[in-house]
Amino acid sequence: MFLKILLYGILSLLFLWGKAQTPEADTAILLHGVEIEAPSEHPYARPVNLITRSELEQIPSTDPGKILTAIPNVSGVRKGPAILDPVVRGFRSGQLNVQLNGGMLIEGGCPNRMDPTSSHIAPEQLQTIQVLKGPFALRYGPNMGGVVRMLTKKPAFASTPGFNARLTQRLENNWPGNSEAIEAGYATQHFSGNLHAGQSKYGNYTSGSGESINSAYNKYHYGAAIALQNNTKHTLTLSADGSHGFNVHYPALSMDERTDDTYFSLLEYSIVQKNKPLEKLSVSLWHSTVHHVMDNKERPCSDTTVAISDIHTTAQGYRIEAASTIKGIKAYLGSDGFYITKDGQRIKTMILQPPVNGEIPNKTEALWNKANTLNAGIFTELSKRNADWFWMLAARFDFNYAASGDILVMRPGTSEPYAVTAENTISTFLNWSTSAGITRFFNHDLSLGLSLGRAMRSPDMTERFIIMLPVGYDAFDYLGNPSLLPEINYEADLTINKQGPKGDKLSGGVFFSYVKNYITANRIPEKPLTADVLGVKQFINGEAAFLRGFEATFSTHKNRLIGVNWYAAITFGTIRNAEQTLINAYGQVTGTTRLTTDALPEIPPFETTLNLSVPQKIKSFTPVLSLRYVAAQKHISRAYYEQETPGFLLINLFARLRPTEEITINAGVNNLLDTGYYEHLNRRVIGSTVNLPEPGRVLFLQIIFNWK
Amino acid sequence: MKKINLVLLLFVLLSGCNKSPEMHHVTYEASEAVSTLHISYKNPDGDLISVNPTFNSSEDIWTVEGIFPEGEIVYISATYDEEGGTQRIRILLDGKTLKQAESRYQPGEEGRVTLAGVVPWSK
Numbered sequence A: 001m002f003l004k005i006l007l008y009g010i011l012s013l014l015f016l017w018g019k020a021q022t023p024e025a026d027t028a029i030l031l032h033g034v035e036i037e038a039p040s041e042h043p044y045a046r047p048v049n050l051i052t053r054s055e056l057e058q059i060p061s062t063d064p065g066k067i068l069t070a071i072p073n074v075s076g077v078r079k080g081p082a083i084l085d086p087v088v089r090g091f092r093s094g095q096l097n098v099q100l101n102g103g104m105l106i107e108g109g110c111p112n113r114m115d116p117t118s119s120h121i122a123p124e125q126l127q128t129i130q131v132l133k134g135p136f137a138l139r140y141g142p143n144m145g146g147v148v149r150m151l152t153k154k155p156a157f158a159s160t161p162g163f164n165a166r167l168t169q170r171l172e173n174n175w176p177g178n179s180e181a182i183e184a185g186y187a188t189q190h191f192s193g194n195l196h197a198g199q200s201k202y203g204n205y206t207s208g209s210g211e212s213i214n215s216a217y218n219k220y221h222y223g224a225a226i227a228l229q230n231n232t233k234h235t236l237t238l239s240a241d242g243s244h245g246f247n248v249h250y251p252a253l254s255m256d257e258r259t260d261d262t263y264f265s266l267l268e269y270s271i272v273q274k275n276k277p278l279e280k281l282s283v284s285l286w287h288s289t290v291h292h293v294m295d296n297k298e299r300p301c302s303d304t305t306v307a308i309s310d311i312h313t314t315a316q317g318y319r320i321e322a323a324s325t326i327k328g329i330k331a332y333l334g335s336d337g338f339y340i341t342k343d344g345q346r347i348k349t350m351i352l353q354p355p356v357n358g359e360i361p362n363k364t365e366a367l368w369n370k371a372n373t374l375n376a377g378i379f380t381e382l383s384k385r386n387a388d389w390f391w392m393l394a395a396r397f398d399f400n401y402a403a404s405g406d407i408l409v410m411r412p413g414t415s416e417p418y419a420v421t422a423e424n425t426i427s428t429f430l431n432w433s434t435s436a437g438i439t440r441f442f443n444h445d446l447s448l449g450l451s452l453g454r455a456m457r458s459p460d461m462t463e464r465f466i467i468m469l470p471v472g473y474d475a476f477d478y479l480g481n482p483s484l485l486p487e488i489n490y491e492a493d494l495t496i497n498k499q500g501p502k503g504d505k506l507s508g509g510v511f512f513s514y515v516k517n518y519i520t521a522n523r524i525p526e527k528p529l530t531a532d533v534l535g536v537k538q539f540i541n542g543e544a545a546f547l548r549g550f551e552a553t554f555s556t557h558k559n560r561l562i563g564v565n566w567y568a569a570i571t572f573g574t575i576r577n578a579e580q581t582l583i584n585a586y587g588q589v590t591g592t593t594r595l596t597t598d599a600l601p602e603i604p605p606f607e608t609t610l611n612l613s614v615p616q617k618i619k620s621f622t623p624v625l626s627l628r629y630v631a632a633q634k635h636i637s638r639a640y641y642e643q644e645t646p647g648f649l650l651i652n653l654f655a656r657l658r659p660t661e662e663i664t665i666n667a668g669v670n671n672l673l674d675t676g677y678y679e680h681l682n683r684r685v686i687g688s689t690v691n692l693p694e695p696g697r698v699l700f701l702q703i704i705f706n707w708k
Numbered sequence B: 001m002k003k004i005n006l007v008l009l010l011f012v013l014l015s016g017c018n019k020s021p022e023m024h025h026v027t028y029e030a031s032e033a034v035s036t037l038h039i040s041y042k043n044p045d046g047d048l049i050s051v052n053p054t055f056n057s058s059e060d061i062w063t064v065e066g067i068f069p070e071g072e073i074v075y076i077s078a079t080y081d082e083e084g085g086t087q088r089i090r091i092l093l094d095g096k097t098l099k100q101a102e103s104r105y106q107p108g109e110e111g112r113v114t115l116a117g118v119v120p121w122s123k
Helices: A002-021 A053-057 A064-068 A461-465 B002-015
Strands: A048-051 A074-078 A084-088 A096-099 A126-133 A146-152 A162-173 A176-187 A191-202 A217-229 A234-248 A256-272 A280-295 A305-326 A329-350 A362-385 A389-403 A407-409 A418-420 A427-442 A446-457 A467-469 A477-479 A487-499 A505-516 A519-524 A536-541 A545-555 A563-583 A589-599 A607-613 A621-630 A648-657 A663-670 A698-707 B023-031 B037-042 B048-051 B061-069 B073-080 B086-093 B096-104 B113-118
Touching (some): A053 A126, A064 A074, A064 A126, A084 A096, A362 A407, A362 A461, A362 A467, A519 A589, B023 B073, B037 B061, B073 B086, B086 B113, B096 B113
Parallel strands (some): A477 A536
Antiparallel strands (some): A048 A126, A074 A084, A162 A176, A162 A698, A176 A191, A191 A217, A217 A234, A234 A256, A256 A280, A280 A305, A305 A329, A329 A362, A362 A389, A446 A487, A467 A477, A487 A505, A563 A589, A563 A607, A607 A621, A621 A648, A663 A698, B023 B061, B037 B048, B037 B073
16 A cells, blocks of 8 residues: 555645646657557458547446457357457457567466456556458468457657646446556656556446345556667667456356456667668567465355355567568568466365364365476568559468476365376477468459468467366366467458448458367366366367358448448358257256357357447537447357257437537446346356346446646 | 646546555454364464364353454364364354355364465455
8 A cells, every 4th residue: 555655645746846847838759669560541451440549438448358349240158247258250269369569478377267368457548449350461460360459548658748647537337436547657858757556446337137245346546657768769668567456246147356466568679771682670578477265255165165266367579570661562570479477276174164273174276387488489470552452471480389387186986186297288280380461452442352361270278288277158167278289260250341422431250260179168077176166177179160250340430410330240150060068957968969050159240330429510429329239149059958048129329518628528328228138158056057137227427637 | 727636637547546455454363162272373464363262161262363454365264183073163244244165063174174265356
């Protein structure tokens, strides 16, 4: 607490001193380092989506994972409060590369992904989110199904020295709670520094059906960044952040997050030189640590056994990239790598048993045993544009190594454990990925693009090394498999962009993905360690999976009287020769069978959103009416006993008001009709067959004070 | 001046983010015994303490108190001598009964009463 007070004190003093020193004249802010690869007019054939700073402010959520769902065909698996694990076109978890600046990864501590990378960043910290769908973008680390790049606000240099500050206050009625964020910075032409801090505190929400959902959470974060730049555009940036959560409730998991303490830091060097052979060079080094503690203390079963899981993870890595243009061909060449460690255990205290040797009986079970993975890759991307054509070629090679300590599971009732010795946990892979894209432009208002890609990803830590935890969609303990092979995604995307004579834009595309060695799970004859699960499954390489679908968007020009922004998307996923566990009427496993074809689990259904706005007609006031329709999901996995989800229609209202240059007010009502509904990807509430309901009517208000 | 006030307001709001758990007054209580009880209880430091209080009449009450943070395990286990006896064991949280149980004239370990749980969080 003392440190917090000190930090806030410094922030306040900086701000006050800055206001005393800084003239009121406009100060030019020179943004640097926010690399937007694909602005709205990008020529790439591959699909790229952006969420800008302004759009971030309009979505009332404390979770970037939730904000991402504003992008067509991006959704999220939800197990607790407003913390979603992103799913892009049906790809999830290790199939996606979710990263921060400089390729930074934050390896979550929870085996059930309570804390995906996106959960460690507050929206106020973000400048933009970029989603590159498909296996085509290979510059940002191993990428099989898509890249989610969360780019935070970097220190900005200023032609006139001065201070800047920004305060954000957000209030909601459902979840009832509030979040605050403050940031303050000082910038000159060669120096920039900023400090930021924020917190979120939310209670349980009420669904549209009137149920109170145990989903309260508390989070806070803080950080600092400095940047130095000389006259020849050499820039050095150092940032350090802390992100914390406590008493975060997950009604769809058997445990709640008691504490999560995450720290991450980044050191970046870059140089930008126009008209020189080496146009840009960037080098980054990063490090992150997570200490995650979760328990079942607020669950009924804690009356007999209190279970506490305590996990430490670290991730560290680098990225080097050089950019040059040779004979009109833009070329990127670079290397990146990371090393991740994960270690943790679950202590079960049998509190209703009499003392043994002066102690309350307890049992310690490893969840990970000093698991680690190393990945080092080299990549290149070449592209060229002329009047009618744009083409792109990309390739990367990765060396991947993973190992763990002994994997031992004591089998109840027998003296012989399930055992994989440390030397048998080691696996190494050489993965290669490549992609190509070509765009044809017709008359400056129509373009067609075709992208082809083949990308590999090594199994993630959970798939390789998890020791007996119910981490899947179904009620089984899962066991890792060090012998897994990499998944390979072969994907083709066809895209179209059409601009009307008045500036209206229509764009969209279809994709088809064939995934070889798709990682799924089969039942094995081991006894589970978790109460109330049906058995044990082990990760295996299944047969081929197929994902296909489309996305379509339409937006009117900003000068139209009524602004229209519409999108529609669907993904359809199937897998061949899937194993189904047979369960009788009493909930007992009786055997297994093979399904020739089955739906992939947790694939979102068709959805479409229509936003109607009145842009810029009433000065500084922009009202928006949003209609979101989600169809029922009836294409469900029989192997996972997935349940059908009914469709729903939501009506949301939003308005933005800018009474002065310094103040922005965002306010609105989500789920205006207080509809009771849940998303298909919401996990089931523990102890029930009901999916986690979404909040009913939500009133929100956000006020932003921005001083430059 | 407005800006200063706003900064201070945010400062106050941010300072409200308090990770420290609330503390609660826990009482372990044994009563209605007529002989020596063998009691083990968990103290706020997490140690398991063993005591053997002797009860001269069923009116006697043995108690021990401690300050526990929310989420902490509370635990008491008690039994009486082989020849049998009686006991009522309670865990009180801030003066109110959190858990209680009793046993009467059970042989050996069958007479043991174990109460345990977690100090609940304030909602």
